[in-house]
Amino acid sequence: VTLMRYVAVFVRYYFGLHCLASGANYYLHFSKTGKMLDPATIMFQQSIEMIGIYPGIKTLELVVGLCLVLNIFVPLALILEFPVSVTIFVLALYQGWNIHLLTGFKEVALNAFLFAAYAGYYLQILKPRAEQKPLWDSAVIAKGIAS
């Protein structure tokens, strides 16, 4: 258990720094990004850049990276990063057997491992039959205080 705890801390830092670097590189251009090979993925990347979502995604990566490195709002940061990880993975599948596929797989695997490490925080979302628990329901709040 203690070993896994250290592994999770290491993965959190690793994934956090990776997201931070990926987000910061978009603005600072300190390293070359790997060239996409598949025309479909190039087209997709160009289209999200054109509609203005790409800078938003890179900013999100920056914020997620900071959260993971500073160990604040980690469960939320992992949820926010997951769609980005899945998209990277799906696009990497089209690139064939090369470094992109490894990057894509690594992205999803690290995110999934951290999900598992913080699983307890997601139990409330994973309830099959979730009752409405609105903020404005004072009865629910009173119940919560009593329990």
Add this chain to the structure above:
Amino acid sequence: MAFHHAFTGADARHLAPRQGKGQMILRPMITGLRLFLALDLLLNGVNFWLHFLPITTPASIAARELMQGLVVSGLFNFVKYIEIATGLMLLFNRYVPLALIAMLPLTVVIFWVDCVLIRTLEGFLFGGTTAVVHVALMFAYLRHYRGLLIARA
């Protein structure tokens, strides 16, 4: 111990204010919103394959580019699977908080495309309504997201 639990239970019931008129209206309203979003997602998802609703080409070039990029890269299929899965989850009231989280990135993109890029009345109606209903539902289930909002986990 049993006495303690019985006492706290009774105490909680005693402390909890009775459900007011506002709650009686809000609860069915939230259920209505859930079913609305469920049908919206399901129809849009299934329509990709069955074409029972007309699919209009967006007026905005950027929106068209995105659509083409999504279709060519194969991500559009993936988006539609998520729409159908979350639509079913919302319809059958199963894993609703999870469905709302899973659908959130897509709602953000739908809102962006419809209300920022396309900017037609139809776009505002569709994208705006989807986003508003989604956010309202997330607020209705907000207490399920408490675990996610812990700063020091």
